[in-house]
Amino acid sequence: MPLGRLLWAAHSADPTGWWCVGEVDFTTRDEWSAVLGELPRASDVHLDLSQVRFIDAHGTSLLVAAAQDAGADRRFVLHHPPAAMLRVLQQFWPSVPTIEVAR
Amino acid sequence: MLATVTADDRTEPFEHPALFYRDADEYLAGTLAFIYEGLVRDEPVAVSVPTANLELIRAALGASADAVRLMDMTVEGRNPGRIIPGVLRAFTDTHPGKRVRIVGEPIWADRSETEYPACAQHEALINAAFAGREVSILCPYNTTELPAHMVADAHATHPILIDHSGRNHSGAYDPDSIVASYNRPLPAPPADAMVLEFEANTLTRVRHTAMAYARDIGMSEYRLVDAELIIAETITNSVVHGGGRGTLSLWTRDGQLCFQVDDAGHITNPLAGRLPAPPRVPGGRGLLLVNQLAELVRIHTGQQGTVLHIRQALI
Numbered sequence: 001m002p003l004g005r006l007l008w009a010a011h012s013a014d015p016t017g018w019w020c021v022g023e024v025d026f027t028t029r030d031e032w033s034a035v036l037g038e039l040p041r042a043s044d045v046h047l048d049l050s051q052v053r054f055i056d057a058h059g060t061s062l063l064v065a066a067a068q069d070a071g072a073d074r075r076f077v078l079h080h081p082p083a084a085m086l087r088v089l090q091q092f093w094p095s096v097p098t099i100e101v102a103r
Numbered sequence: 104m105l106a107t108v109t110a111d112d113r114t115e116p117f118e119h120p121a122l123f124y125r126d127a128d129e130y131l132a133g134t135l136a137f138i139y140e141g142l143v144r145d146e147p148v149a150v151s152v153p154t155a156n157l158e159l160i161r162a163a164l165g166a167s168a169d170a171v172r173l174m175d176m177t178v179e180g181r182n183p184g185r186i187i188p189g190v191l192r193a194f195t196d197t198h199p200g201k202r203v204r205i206v207g208e209p210i211w212a213d214r215s216e217t218e219y220p221a222c223a224q225h226e227a228l229i230n231a232a233f234a235g236r237e238v239s240i241l242c243p244y245n246t247t248e249l250p251a252h253m254v255a256d257a258h259a260t261h262p263i264l265i266d267h268s269g270r271n272h273s274g275a276y277d278p279d280s281i282v283a284s285y286n287r288p289l290p291a292p293p294a295d296a297m298v299l300e301f302e303a304n305t306l307t308r309v310r311h312t313a314m315a316y317a318r319d320i321g322m323s324e325y326r327l328v329d330a331e332l333i334i335a336e337t338i339t340n341s342v343v344h345g346g347g348r349g350t351l352s353l354w355t356r357d358g359q360l361c362f363q364v365d366d367a368g369h370i371t372n373p374l375a376g377r378l379p380a381p382p383r384v385p386g387g388r389g390l391l392l393v394n395q396l397a398e399l400v401r402i403h404t405g406q407q408g409t410v411l412h413i414r415q416a417l418i
Contacts, residue, residue, distance in 0.1 A: 006307060026339045027307050054310075056335045057392050061385035068383055083328040084335075091395050092380065092388060 009035045015077070017046035024052065024059035032059050036066040043074050050080035060088040067098045077102055116202075118239040119230055120270070121261035123246045123254065129267055130156065130243060131163050134206050137241045141204040142170055149194045151176045151186075152208035152243065160206075180209050183218065183225035184394035187232050187377040195238055196379065204239040210257075212248040217414075219253065220285035221401050226260035227278035228373055241265075256281055282373050289403050289412045292352035292363050301338050302348040310334050313353055313362075320355050322417045329396040330360060330415055336389035337411055341366035345409060355417070359398065362413040370404040 007022035009031075017040060024032045032055075039045050047063075049055075055063075063085075067076045077100045078085075086101070093099075122133040134150070138160075141148040149172035150160055157175055161168050172194060180186040186209055195203045210222045229240060244257050246266075258264065258275040265271075292298065297316050301309040310331065317330050334351065341349030345368030352363040376390030394400055399414040 023307065025307055025310070025335055026342060027303065054331060054335070056339065057332065057388045058339075058386050061388060065383070065385045084332050087328055087332060087396075088388075088392065091392060093382065 007031045007035075011040075012046065012048065015046035016040045016042040016044065017048070017077075019048040019051075021051040022053070024055040026056070026058070029058060029062075033062055036062055039066065039070075044077060045070075045074065046077045046079060047081075048079045049082060049085070052082050054082055055085040055088075057088050057092075060085050061092070064089075064093050064096055064099070067096055070098060072098065074098060075100055079103075116235060116237045117230075117233045118263065119233070119261055120239075120241055120263035120265050121257045121273075122241055122243040123257075123264065123266040124243055125245075125247050125267070127159060130245075131159060133265060134160055134241065134243060135163055137204065137206060137239070138164070138171060139167075141239075142167060144202070147194070147198040147201060147203045148172070148205070149174065149190075149203075150206040151179055151190050152206060153177050153211045156208060156243070176208055177211075180207075181398050182394060182400055183209055183221040184377060184397075184400040186225055187229065187374075188379050188391060189395055191229070191233070191238075191240065192379050195233075195236070202237040202239070204241070206241050206243065208243045210242075210244065210249065210253060212245065217401070218399055220287060221399065223253075223256045223260065223281050224285050224373070226257065227281040228377060230260070230262070230278045232374055232377060286403060286405070289363070289401055289410050292361075293354055293356075296352040296354040296361075296363075299351045299353075300348070301341070301351060303342045306335075306338055306342060309338060309351060313351060316353050317360055320360070320417065322360060326360075326416060326418065330362075333393050333396055333413060333415060334362065336393050337362070337364045337413070340389050341368065344368045356414075358417055359414040360417055362411075362415070364411045364413075365408065367408045368404075369406055370402065370409055376400075 007028040009018050009020045012019045018035055076098055079102050124130040124133055138148050151174040154175050154177055179190050214222055244254055246254055258273045259277045259281050262273055262276045264273050299309045299312055313334050314331055317327055338351055345366030349364055349366035354361050376394045380388050397413045397415050401412040403410045
């Protein structure tokens with residue numbers, strides 16, 4: 001579904017999760033929150049971020065908050081997240097048990 | 104006017120003495136006494152000092168060096184705004200419940216005139232950042248090499264002064280005056296700067312234009328990632344906290360990309376961007392991230408607005 005001019009997201013069935021395209025900054029913050037608010041309730045949630053060029057610190061913090069709130073028995077798998085997100089995770093959340101980065 | 108310190112008047116658990124040294128012998132005498140006292144008391148000890156002094160301490164410690172966290176301040180603390188969150192709190196926070204001691208030398212002779220005001224403000228803000236905490240931070244000052252005004256500022260930023268004659272209270276201790284007096288207007292961007300006006304609906308386009316500029320001047324892929332975050336966080340802060348709009352200027356000098364962001368905001372908390380954010384709270388990390396990634400952050404802020412001057416290595 002189109003989420004404004006700069007961020008698009010589509011459900012993916014296999015693996016279960018979202019496929020996103022675009023950028024996450026101040027202008028797409030609400031749309032990104034909406035994506036994270038509609039994550040499937042599966043034990044493993046996959047986010048294909050290979051087509052997301054940039055995510056700012058707030059965008060990464062929203063993802064971390066979603067992962068922290070999800071419960072210890074669930075796993076968030078980030079596929080090819082943008083370098084900016086990895087830099088922010090390294091600075092502020094070097095190890096979140098429920099987040100796994102797949103490259 | 105110096106008064107002798109006795110053990111009885113120590114009610115504040117945080118200690119922040121300056122160590123004035125004239126040569127390597129005085130440097131080692133002062134720093135090693137501080138380090139060994141910590142090791143004997145089983146306190147975690149870190150040393151973050153310029154490269155040559157780090158090697159002096161490492162060699163003098165010998166086998167004891169393994170028990171001390173040794174960091175190069177010219178790397179870890181290149182940006183003075185990074186030292187509190189990225190060096191001092193980063194170390195103290197890994198030892199909760201224990202008294203911690205750190206040798207921190209943020210000011211050395213090669214610090215530029217552009218960097219120095221941020222260094223002095225950093226030294227002043229350590230006092231507010233660590234008040235009430237079980238921490239000792241010893242700050243060496245090379246009185247042979249540093250200009251007199253920097254040594255004079257150290258009297259205002261440190262409540263205790265140590266030199267070859269002993270340990271004394273500073274009669275000139277007044278850290279708030281240093282924070283205020285170095286909150287100075289910054290030079291206007293040069294005539295060759297790229298100047299971009301932005302507001303909420305042009306934030307993304309302005310970031311893209313700025314990144315095209317950074318790529319064109321040959322910034323490495325690694326630095327481009329940092330630069331894009333720095334630009335995104337600063338211009339977003341202007342839109343959210345700085346009156347909804349601002350001006351981003353970019354230019355290059357001395358192998359660095361220089362950014363300047365002007366907006367109508369007023370940063371009233373001088374510790375903004377210097378304290379670690381609670382891990383479970385989203386947001387509120389913009390200026391902290393900028394401090395962590397940049398080589399220099401200077402701020403001039405007041406009722407008239409805020410100017411951020413940021414420098415980042417190209418390679």
